[in-house]
Amino acid sequence: MYINEVIKFIEEWAPKGVAWKGDNIGLQVGDPKNKVANILLALDFNEKVLREAIRKKSNFIITHHPFIFNPITNLNFNTNTKAKLIKELIQNDITLYSAHTNLDYTKDGVSFELAKRIGLQNIQFLEAQESNQYKLVVYVPAKNSQQVSDAIFNAGGGVIGEYSKCSVKNKVEGTFEGSALSNPTIGKPNNFETVNEIRLEVLVNSWKLNSIIDAMKLVHPYEEPAYDIFMLKNKNLNFGAGAIGELPKSISAKAFLSYVKTLLKADGLKYTSGKNSKIKRVAVCGGTCSDKMNIAIASNADAFITADVKYHTFQDAENKIMLIDAGHYETEVPVLNPLKQRLDKFIKNKKLAHKVFKYSGSTNPIKFYNN
Secondary structure: OEHHHHHHHHHHHOOHHHOOOOOOOEEEEOOOOOEOOEEEEEOOOOHHHHHHHHHOOEEEEEEOOOOOOOOOOOOOOOOOHHHHHHHHHHHOOOEEEEOOHHHHOEOOOHHHHHHHHOOOEEEEEEEEEEOOEEEEEEEEEHHHHHHHHHHHHHOOOOOEOOEOOOOEEEEEEEEEEOOOOOOOOOOOOOOEEEEEEEEEEEEEEHHHHHHHHHHHHHHOOOOOOEEEEEEEOOEEEEEEEEEEEEEEEEEEHHHHHHHHHHHOOOOOOEEEOOOOOEEEEEEEEEEEOHHHHHHHHHOOOOEEEEEOOOHHHHHHHOOOOEEEEOOHHHHHHHHHHHHHHHHHHHHHHOOOOOOEEEOOOOOOOOOOOOO
């Protein structure tokens, strides 16, 4: 199995098209055409992670945070720490890859796993993405409609929430007249033709649009298929920021703080009190998401768990919602579990012997002094 096969598998779940536009996701260093030995997962890449990869014979490292985010101004191996690590990656023929905000914004990604970790039920996106879908309308002879719709579905079209192969088909009458240079499937050149057709409508994610159109054209019987593309404002049910759900039963605010601290293995929590003494409905967003606080309030959440919260944001939350800063690392590292589970299953289905490891240490740079 090759590294680019693993990358393709990850990006089917967490497509690059949903990531924040300024993010540097994807390949960081290395050759995706190399064969996989073993895989190491970590939230961040540093020297300790590299050493563990070498010990465990892992030639593919997958991190959440991009190792290369800001431009590297030089590759001085004597003074530049990143340059030294890049040199060692190349010397050891190790490929480094990052799934960052695309993993944040996907279903069962960072925020969904955080919600599951604290036991939330009926989990949905806190803020679904919008304006990243199109409606593709294709006109096709009735006898070919299933062939064309199957090609669109197989290329990734027609997914709405938990449903796939979604479409609308209406009978229409099409007309055309081909020139002397045409080669029509139905009728003859220079003849006006009337054809019974199907108007096929399918929802398409923006990052799949071109490949779906190519797949449609490949099987469409017409020399020049007629189709329309409409940009939509719909909310995307499968991609968004944060998550919201309910605890199985209400608990006191104090008990909830203890509960969160324990489940996230946090050394401490920063918080401000909300308006409710009992916590039931909870919003979460792994990493830096305090800008979603007002959405959590509007969604009637009793508490909102995120990280990197500023002083004045705590002020704004007081007596409105219990705002909890549980730590950037602590709210994001749980996502390594579903990532490992998916990769383990992917490898098992291929009947391969590759191992997927999670980094055994912590890459969290923040320490608490309690003495």
